[in-house]
Amino acid sequence: MVSPLMDHHRPSWIALRQRLWPDCSIPDHMAEIAQWVADPTRYPCFGAFRDNALVGFIEGSIGIHPMTDLSNPVAFVEGLFVDESSRKKGIGRALIEELEKTATRRGHSTIYSDTEAFNTASIAFHLRCGFHIFRATATEVVFEKRIV
Numbered sequence: 001m002v003s004p005l006m007d008h009h010r011p012s013w014i015a016l017r018q019r020l021w022p023d024c025s026i027p028d029h030m031a032e033i034a035q036w037v038a039d040p041t042r043y044p045c046f047g048a049f050r051d052n053a054l055v056g057f058i059e060g061s062i063g064i065h066p067m068t069d070l071s072n073p074v075a076f077v078e079g080l081f082v083d084e085s086s087r088k089k090g091i092g093r094a095l096i097e098e099l100e101k102t103a104t105r106r107g108h109s110t111i112y113s114d115t116e117a118f119n120t121a122s123i124a125f126h127l128r129c130g131f132h133i134f135r136a137t138a139t140e141v142v143f144e145k146r147i148v
Contacts, residue, residue: 001048001049001050002046002047002049002094002098003046003049004040004044004046005045005047005057006037007037009054010030010033012053012054013047013054013057014026014029014030014033016054016056016057016081016083017029017032017033019081019083020081021079036059041062042061042062042063043059043060043061043062044060044099044102045057045058045060046058046095046099048082048086048094048095050086055082055085056080056083056086056091056092056095057079057080057081058079058096058098058099059077059078059079059080060076060077060099060103061075061078062074062075062076062106074108074111074112075100075106075108075110075111075112076111076113077096077099077112077113077114080092080096080113092125092129093129096111100145103147104147104148108147109146110144110145110146111144111147112134112142112143112145113126113131113142113143114140114143115140115143116139116140116141117136117137117139123141126143130145131143132144132145
């Protein structure tokens with residue numbers, strides 16, 4: 001089941017974020033989550049739950065994003081993580097689709113994402129979800145997907 005993330009999900013959300021971004025401190029994770037929760041219109045975030053436990057999340061943003069070099073507001077996947085035991089079950093795709101629905105309802109026709117250039121699993125996942133490579137450098141890959 002996918003649903004919006006709320007402040008009461010903070011402990012399990014932080015635990016998953018630490019696995020995605022281990023170099024980020026707990027106070028920084030807490031501050032970022034507070035920002036996301038305070039403005040869900042700008043920062044739509046969704047969690048995937050199995051047996052009432054958070055097993056994955058997607059954090060999005062809607063606005064001008066420096067990764068795209070575009071001056072119009074866009075939808076962007078800021079972070080996506082699914083627990084290893086829950087992968088290959090459609091959860092990542094369901095999280096992407098939920099963010100796409102939100103972006104579409106808000107009038108956006110394109111969604112962007114990025115990953116490190118060495119993260120071949122993430123690159124393959126994005127391509128399977130219908131993204132194409134918008135720009136690639138030696139260190140990162142930026143993806144684009146038409147959603148309308």
